[in-house]
Amino acid sequence: MTATQEAPAIKKAVTGQGSTAAGSTTVGDGAVGVNEPAATRGRTSIADVVVVKISGMAAREIPGVYDMGGGLSRTLGAVRDRVPGGRPNVGRGVKVEVGERQTAIDLDLVVEYGVAITDVARDVRENVIAAVERITGLEVVEVNVTVNDVHLPEDDDESAHASEGRVA
Numbered sequence: 532m533t534a535t536q537e538a539p540a541i542k543k544a545v546t547g548q549g550s551t552a553a554g555s556t557t558v559g560d561g562a563v564g565v566n567e568p569a570a571t572r573g574r575t576s577i578a579d580v581v582v583v584k585i586s587g588m589a590a591r592e593i594p595g596v597y598d599m600g601g602g603l604s605r606t607l608g609a610v611r612d613r614v615p616g617g618r619p620n621v622g623r624g625v626k627v628e629v630g631e632r633q634t635a636i637d638l639d640l641v642v643e644y645g646v647a648i649t650d651v652a653r654d655v656r657e658n659v660i661a662a663v664e665r666i667t668g669l670e671v672v673e674v675n676v677t678v679n680d681v682h683l684p685e686d687d688d689e690s691a692h693a694s695e696g697r698v699a
Contacts, residue, residue: 538689579629584624585638586674589662591621595646595680599624600639620638633670634663642679652676 546672590596600623624639636659642651660671 532546566621577629577669579627580622582627582629582634582636582663582667582669583625585640585663585666586659587621587623587625589659590625590638590640590655593651593658595643595651596640596655596673597643598641600641601679633672634667635672635675636663637675637677639677639679641682642678644683648678652678 564572582648586598590599613632626637628635638655640651640655655676656674659674663669663671
């Protein structure tokens with residue numbers, strides 16, 4: 532399949548064509564009727580947020596990935612994580628376009644200082660593609676990785692000193 536053949540599926544997701552409900556896509560058009568095998572009766576729809584969460588979890592599994600998201604989303608995420616009862620947002624730093632049978636994924640990463648960025652990006656791509664294709668059955672057309680920041684070891688030291696306060 533060529534890139535020009537793949538683009539219409541992705542475009543359908545952006546324009547809303549091919550979706551069964553807002554934010555979901557049909558993966559399997561099932562047959563209807565009592566004469567059909569049980570496994571094929573009905574339709575399977577996957578919400579876009581499912582692909583976002585799978586991608587976020589798979590990217591975070593790779594050594595060298597410190598965090599995900601841009602500066603503002605990481606700041607808001609840190610505030611949300613400190614609120615009692617708040618849950619971490621596994622979809623932070625992930626954007627997806629989901630078509631009828633294909634998806635494209637954009638990831639914003641913060642990597643640890645000293646790791647080879649190209650190796651981390653390659654490993655993230657491989658893990659995200661494997662996880663999304665295995666779990667959803669969608670074909671992953673591309674995974675674009677943007678490295679927004681590098682986490683330095685002294686960043687942890689500064690935040691520890693800042694939380695201690697200046698007076699006892």
